[in-house]
Amino acid sequence: MVALSPRSLGQELLGRRVALRPLRVGDYRDWLEVRTRAREWLVHWEPRRAGGQYPAEDRSSFAARCAMRDRDRQLGTAYSFGIFVDRTFVGEINLSSIQRGASQSAYLGYWIDEAHAGRDYVPESCVVVFAFAFDELELHRVQVAIIPRNRPSRRVVEKLGLVEEGLARGYLEIDGVWEDHVRYAITAEDWAERRETYEADWLRPAGA
């Protein structure tokens, strides 16, 4: 069992430009504003879940979601973060389905507001989460699964040099369809080998 520091349980993880922290009920208005504006941008890449409906976005559902994620964090089963740039909420990144035992693995998922896309904020956030996953949680493997036609998301993992491991058929329900996904992964050995480069390229202030 990994001993978690107060930082792990919470609170803020910093990249060069991004700050990652768990969402709180007080973030609801900002979150809803982005989700409403970016709905068409996001809807084709997200699950619908319950009864084929899109997840509810009212305040009480958001509060329940924050509470559930706090509980996951306490249990060590998932760590979910809002992505903030200059204190503005721009997206989310989640380390989920954490398996311990012989696996020591997790899945990484992410999205960003269309208005902030194309500025490398998500790859930077991924590196922040890799540092957390490997150095603090001591996981051995972080996996990302992507629908083959999602070129922007594949660019994210390509930029980070994640290894493509093949196609998983009917892997996740996305927008009501069981979609095949290309699986990518980074292991603790990859992280140890490339940590310096990742930190220089994505985390330290430019020129530091």
Ligand SMILES: CC(C)(COP(=O)(O)OP(=O)(O)OC[C@H]1O[C@@H](n2cnc3c(N)ncnc32)[C@H](O)[C@@H]1OP(=O)(O)O)[C@@H](O)C(=O)NCCC(=O)NCCS
């Ligand atoms: C995939 C996603 C998270 C990438 O985040 P990001 O911070 O924009 O990532 P990057 O800045 O590295 O951009 C990745 C690629 O997106 C493409 N892109 C950039 N701006 C774009 C825009 N406004 N619209 C569409 N694609 C764009 C470019 O091909 C870019 O690659 P490049 O930097 O080599 O030109 C983001 O596009 C997104 O949230 N999409 C909708 C939800 C989603 O697909 N989630 C992932 C599911 S696996």
